[in-house]
Amino acid sequence: MSSYISSLLFAPLTAKDVTLQQQLYQRIKQAILSGQLPAGTRLPATRQLANELQVSRNTVINVWTHLQAEGYVLSDRQGSRVSPMVSPHILNSADLPASLPLANRLTSLHSSHRINSEEYPLRAGVPALSHFPFPAWRRALNRVLSQTPHRLLGYGDPLGESALREALAQHLSMTRGVRCTAEQIVITEGAQQALSLCVTLLTNPGETGWVEDPGYRGAKAAMHAGDLNVIPIAVDAQGLAPEERHWQNVPPRLIYTSPTHQYPLGVVMSAARRLALIAAAQQHQAWIIEDDYDGDYHHRGEPIAAMQGMRESAPVIYLGSFSKTLFPALRLGFMVLPAHLLSHIRPALHELLRGGNRLEQQALARFITCGDFSRHLSKMRRLYRQRQAKLRTELQRVLGENVVLLGGDSGMHLVLQLQENQDDVALAAALWQAGFAPAALSTFYLADPKQQGLVLGYGNTSDTQIVAGAQQVGRLLR
Template identity: 65%
Template sequence: MNESELHTLLLAPLATHQDLTLQQQLFQRIKQAILAGTLSAGTRLPATRQLATDLQVSRNTVTAVWAQLQAEGFLISDRQGSYISPIAQLPLPLGAETSNGDVVLSPRVNALRSSHRVFGQEMALRPGVPSLAHFPLAQWRRALNRVMQNSPQQLLGYGDPLGEYSLREALAQHLAMARGVRCSPEQIVITEGAQQALTLCVSLLSQRGDIGWVEEPGYRGAKAAMQLGDMQIEPIPVDEQGLAPQSCDWQRCPPRLIYTTPTHQYPTGVVMSAPRRLALLAAAQQHQTWIIEDDYDSDFRYSGEPIAAMQGMLQPSPVIYVGSFSKTLFPALRIGFMVLPSQLLPLLRPALHELLRGGNRPEQQALALFIRNGDFSRHLSKMRRLYRQRQACLREALQQTFGAHVSLLGGECGMHLVLSLPDRQQDGKLIDRLNACGYAPGALSGFYLGEEKQQGLVLGYGNTSTSQIMVGVAHIAQYLSM
């Protein structure tokens, strides 16, 4: 840059009515010129007194800019003056076009890409979202206020890496009564949602190349956790009794980890039978395999008594029991948990202490209080009644629209139904159309890993009113007839 160009750059007027001060404007001007290569290394800048006079600003303004540039390493000053520091030529930003037009990414990125999923807004018929309008905010606010009134300063620091003991204690009591889980508070690890629990299970209990079994069709989050751990994923079919491994599967691809949702299979809704559970437990012990039991939606069962967790059927158990409060309370809470087998706890505790920091302490203690004072149980009871009504509305609307023999999966538990579609009907294209008018069901085909995929819609009714259900079913019928 010659002297004329330098003069033009530095003496361009500074705006007096901007959000940035004069000092900030001058600093950004010079810094960006250096980063862009306009001001090259070795360029001598004018004296602060002269530049201040030319710009009609105080000398302190220019001196402060020079000092900041020098502190950040952009400027070198000595008795002879101030010069631009030698600086490397910056490459193109990550993601910009390169010479071959490619951006190098981990192979995991492509494996983790999902289709037909819309995030960032709450849309009707989305599976896995509870009724946010019916959450008891007043009771929750009261629990948070009580926690913060008692010991606010103590809760601002790091807590137990495994989570607040008061929550683990309350949770152990609740799981024993409601789910038949047998554990002590020490076996519970509080996580940031169930997904973090799955990721921890994979990272702590498997090595690269180990085999992980998942349900086919099954939860995408479990597959994502295994893909991030570089595991070899084997889809195991699900039948009317749940996960259905054959004896040859144990010989052909013995797993290190098995992910299953035995109480309410996601997305088909089937329940794993007692004989199937016992056989899976026995085989897991024989092959030194760990079972990850995700107790998905088990709190919302609408017929008969609740089905107890598989974890409590055998002690000591090869089961890591995983759950969260995203469906029972609200997703933004981001509190999940895992119950470690007693034999694993002393082995994993040192690693967990390195990996975890204890989470949001006030919210964990508020949740413990929320459980102990009965607000949690009362909320679950209220939601069971609401979801039962909404499911009946959805079922009736589907039957009236498509006929009494419409093919539906699930319904005994949870917050969704699956509408099976003919193979010729591509559920992905149907969902794109539904997204455009404010509905976000899941594509059943997206829950499969293999080539054979059943077409269908996973219709969530948890956060969808009866009026939205009726209109949504009408949209589905309209697009299916096109």
């Protein structure tokens, strides 16, 4: 190991307002991204690094585990080394976001309504509604109502209430690694409106949009509504996996991906794959939509940081909502726009948006700043880990230890993989008749072959319902 790398890794951890684990993680991650630790660099043993830094070995092991989960570090019997990465000079070759093309049409889009089956167990994407902290939310609402001037009853800033945008900017920076200011955040009526806005503002009819396959149906619907040529891109163990032929034959204007927790398969996009996607998007003048729909619910180690924060000049629009973290009826989402893009499309946003839900936005801002939001997230993480473990146990008990379950590192659902000759659509319909609402995995695909499986949500499903649901699945499969 060179003296330069030794001095970089063994420098004392001195920040007082950040934990030792966070300091070490950020130091190594930034050194890898900046090229100070090139691909293939051998890293010191955890015991050696712990002794040099005078920290516990568990602190170093936790950092190594997190870096491996994100794909920055590879480990084998010989030790740990830096993963292959896209070289930084490729990413910084030009400041492209300011010059990427914008749409020349602005149209109103209407999303379709889905069947209301939230009360059905095993439906994916629905949080534990009975565990929502009504007293804390009521306090926030009452505080706003007691201090609300009449002006708050009128139209607000089309981009959203400044108090909520400031609270969100701080929360996203601390918990998701997002690089943004409050001015870059636009409050929307859920993530679906944000998706539609991206299509409306950034594309023209006939251009190409890429979606994950299998992937979120709402993204496909938004692109189809914008008259885009929708191209399915297969997902592998490292996430969205475009090939060179895709970039050459069907270059995209818009790329939709859920890198932190791919929906529905649950895989995490590796750091190398993320950097490669950013570099290729810059080269081909494409925009990336990063949907971080449940990134706050990571069940193993530290949360996986957002792709948006990996590069300051990344052409990434970061999306999120409070449908999974609070409750769907709140209908509040947001998108974080690149700073250069905002100045170009601000006039269009002022025409398309009207700044509604002002009281709820103000209450949510208080809910976040007073710490109630973080406390609720912590409780839900514990609850969802318990429910996932229960669902795994029951499925293994009913179907055997060899049952294949996909995902589970994050979120509120698992995928039960079925055999090719089993009809997941018919199975999902039979479960619906029995009072359960899992989704058929094959319905999330656009291209063949379509994998058979069941997308099983456990967020809004009690232990008793999990047991009954697993037994019903077992009966139908037998």
